[in-house]
Amino acid sequence: MKYSPRFYAKALTKALAEEGEEKSAALVKNLSALVKKNGDEAQFKKILTEFIGQLEVAGKIRTLTVASARLLTGSMAKLIETIVKPGDLLKKTIEPRMVAGLKVTINNERQFDGSLKGKIDKLFIS
Amino acid sequence: MAYEIIEKLKKEIEGYHEKAEWQEIGRVIEVGDGIIKIVGLREVMSQEILSVNTKDGPRLALALSLEEESVGSLVIDDYLSIEVGDEVKRTGEILSVEVGEELIGRVIDPLGNPLDGLGPVFPKDSKPQRNFLEAKAPSVLDREPVNTPLHTGLKAIDAMIPIGRGQRELVIGDRQVGKTAIVLDTILNQRNDIKRRTPICIYVAIGQKESKIVKFAETLKKFGAMDYSLIVAAPASSPAALWYLAPYAGCAIGEYFRDKGEDAFIAYDDLSKHAWAYRQISLLLRRPPGREAYPGDIFYLHSRLLERAAKLSKEKGGGSLTALPIVETQLGDVSAYIPTNLISITDGQIYLESDLFYEGLRPALNVGISVSRVGSAAQTKAMKRVAGRLRLAHSQFRELQAFAQFSSDVDEATRKKITEGQKINEVLKQSDLSPLPVEKEVCLFYAVLNGYFESVSVEEVRQTEKDLLDYLVRFHESDVLSPLRETGELTGEVEEALKNALKRFSEK
Numbered sequence: 001m002k003y004s005p006r007f008y009a010k011a012l013t014k015a016l017a018e019e020g021e022e023k024s025a026a027l028v029k030n031l032s033a034l035v036k037k038n039g040d041e042a043q044f045k046k047i048l049t050e051f052i053g054q055l056e057v058a059g060k061i062r063t064l065t066v067a068s069a070r071l072l073t074g075s076m077a078k079l080i081e082t083i084v085k086p087g088d089l090l091k092k093t094i095e096p097r098m099v100a101g102l103k104v105t106i107n108n109e110r111q112f113d114g115s116l117k118g119k120i121d122k123l124f125i126s
Numbered sequence: 127m128a129y130e131i132i133e134k135l136k137k138e139i140e141g142y143h144e145k146a147e148w149q150e151i152g153r154v155i156e157v158g159d160g161i162i163k164i165v166g167l168r169e170v171m172s173q174e175i176l177s178v179n180t181k182d183g184p185r186l187a188l189a190l191s192l193e194e195e196s197v198g199s200l201v202i203d204d205y206l207s208i209e210v211g212d213e214v215k216r217t218g219e220i221l222s223v224e225v226g227e228e229l230i231g232r233v234i235d236p237l238g239n240p241l242d243g244l245g246p247v248f249p250k251d252s253k254p255q256r257n258f259l260e261a262k263a264p265s266v267l268d269r270e271p272v273n274t275p276l277h278t279g280l281k282a283i284d285a286m287i288p289i290g291r292g293q294r295e296l297v298i299g300d301r302q303v304g305k306t307a308i309v310l311d312t313i314l315n316q317r318n319d320i321k322r323r324t325p326i327c328i329y330v331a332i333g334q335k336e337s338k339i340v341k342f343a344e345t346l347k348k349f350g351a352m353d354y355s356l357i358v359a360a361p362a363s364s365p366a367a368l369w370y371l372a373p374y375a376g377c378a379i380g381e382y383f384r385d386k387g388e389d390a391f392i393a394y395d396d397l398s399k400h401a402w403a404y405r406q407i408s409l410l411l412r413r414p415p416g417r418e419a420y421p422g423d424i425f426y427l428h429s430r431l432l433e434r435a436a437k438l439s440k441e442k443g444g445g446s447l448t449a450l451p452i453v454e455t456q457l458g459d460v461s462a463y464i465p466t467n468l469i470s471i472t473d474g475q476i477y478l479e480s481d482l483f484y485e486g487l488r489p490a491l492n493v494g495i496s497v498s499r500v501g502s503a504a505q506t507k508a509m510k511r512v513a514g515r516l517r518l519a520h521s522q523f524r525e526l527q528a529f530a531q532f533s534s535d536v537d538e539a540t541r542k543k544i545t546e547g548q549k550i551n552e553v554l555k556q557s558d559l560s561p562l563p564v565e566k567e568v569c570l571f572y573a574v575l576n577g578y579f580e581s582v583s584v585e586e587v588r589q590t591e592k593d594l595l596d597y598l599v600r601f602h603e604s605d606v607l608s609p610l611r612e613t614g615e616l617t618g619e620v621e622e623a624l625k626n627a628l629k630r631f632s633e634k
Contacts, residue, residue, distance in 0.1 A: 111213075121183065
């Protein structure tokens with residue numbers, strides 16, 4: 001690995017800020033070529049994760065992760081749709097470990113834990 | 127156990143109020159031997175307790191290194207179930223330990239959990255005070271000079287290296303030379319010092335063998351010293367995190383008594399192992415290593431701990447916390463990194479030497495390089511009167527003894543001095559678990575320094591000492607021992623009574 005994924009992501013963020021969004025396709029293509037030239041193709045996924053993370057920190061996008069014990073249907077699914085804004089990345093996961101309820105996480109940094117397991121854990125920690 | 131869980135759940139469910147709130151979270155990105163690295167948690171505080179959600183339930187960790195991109199944490203729970211990707215939440219609580227009178231007589235771990243099998247330390251419905259493990263030391267204005275003795279019951283120490291309440295005195299020496307024995311005797315002797323407040327004694331065992339801790343606790347129990355003592359144990363089998371936290375937990379407990387206006391005494395056994403634990407944690411957290419691979423803040427690690435030992439001013443309640451840290455040397459090397467740090471932090475050191483130990487001098491105290499910077503301010507007037515001459519006579523003897531080794535023929539005066547010195551040496555010998563009340567020490571030194579042991583041969587000194595003390599207890603409790611104990615002074619009247627007693631004893 002010639003450079004860490006964080007450095008590639010930071011460089012891309014800076015280039016996008018300087019060159020403007022109209023050149024974004026060209027910049028991403030250039031990055032892809034550079035990564036291949038440096039032999040860091042295996043890091044593509046990590047670079048993408050870092051890049052998304054940096055956009056989140058800058059407040060440009062929002063990633064919503066909704067975890068539930070079972071597949072959300074009916075009113076719950078509709079409720080989730082109401083909190084999603086245009087441009088948000090929505091990820092839905094199933095975590096049977098939660099027993100019941102749901103957890104909403106924004107940008108992997110802030111979380112609303114409405115799961116039964118979370119409530120039980122809280123009782124024992126306090 | 128099941129009943130307790132159900133009862134706890136029932137109470138919590140009855141009084142449960144749902145608070146819908148957003149929490150800051152992070153994720154584990156690296157797991158090491160007892161440490162984890164976390165991304166996220168940008169607003170976490172140093173020393174904050176974190177909860178890691180593992181597949182086996184929540185595990186607690188302590189935020190230690192707050193870095194630009196990650197948080198280095200110390201796991202204070204079982205770390206084997208933590209995996210990369212586990213979610214971490216803040217608790218908003220700084221690491222603290224429950225403190226109170228209930229701790230007396232108990233053996234606990236650094237997190238306050240009982241280890242003695244006697245059940246919970248605090249009653250179920252009580253809300254004990256919590257003291258932070260890391261706390262600020264009292265300021266200059268909150269303190270007053272050390273002026274009250276803390277008698278160890280060891281003749282050599284009470285006479286020549288006196289320890290005062292609120293002092294920090296280092297016990298330094300190689301392994302197996304009697305460092306822990308000094309602490310043990312000091313704790314046992316607090317029962318003898320009936321004229322002063324009995325300090326609450328805290329023994330902090332860091333990385334000690336469990337068998338040794340059990341033996342220590344059993345000895346305290348046997349002599350009734352557990353009535354005013356407690357043990358904070360992080361045995362050799364416990365993780366480095368607990369070794370690192372143990373002295374701070376002990377100190378937080380000591381501060382509770384100090385701040386209440388009481389006297390407390392704390393022994394850290396030993397800070398070499400504490401430094402090793404901190405080195406291990408720091409290296410795993412990838413902090414830059416310095417000399418002997420210790421991290422850069424190793425001095426601060428111990429100085430901030432030992433600065434919390436203090437004698438508080440009357441306005442602050444007049445309590446005190448006396449610290450007796452122990453440090454182990456390798457082959458008598460006092461110039462190693464940790465020993466020199468501790469020597470410079472403390473108010474003096476009691477240096478124990480292997481050679482003296484094997485010569486039969488126990489405690490194996492090297493009087494030449496042992497020192498107490500508080501000095502005679504922490505001695506009773508009676509002890510001050512006899513101790514000055516004792517130290518002089520002892521050092522003269524050591525010097526003459528060295529010369530006498532080279533010449534077979536020495537003059538009468540020198541021979542007399544050497545014999546007197548040998549007798550003083552004999553008097554200073556003391557077997558373990560037999561601390562002596564200070565009034566008896568004074569009488570003994572008075573006798574040996576004023577020629578009352580002249581007719582006794584060196585070999586008979588120890589037996590004579592025993593007979594003399596028995597004699598004084600039987601016939602002179604009221605006119606010699608009791609006034610000395612009550613007033614701490616060797617007044618003209620008491621001195622006269624002591625002289626007469628010694629004269630009669632010599633004639634026997």
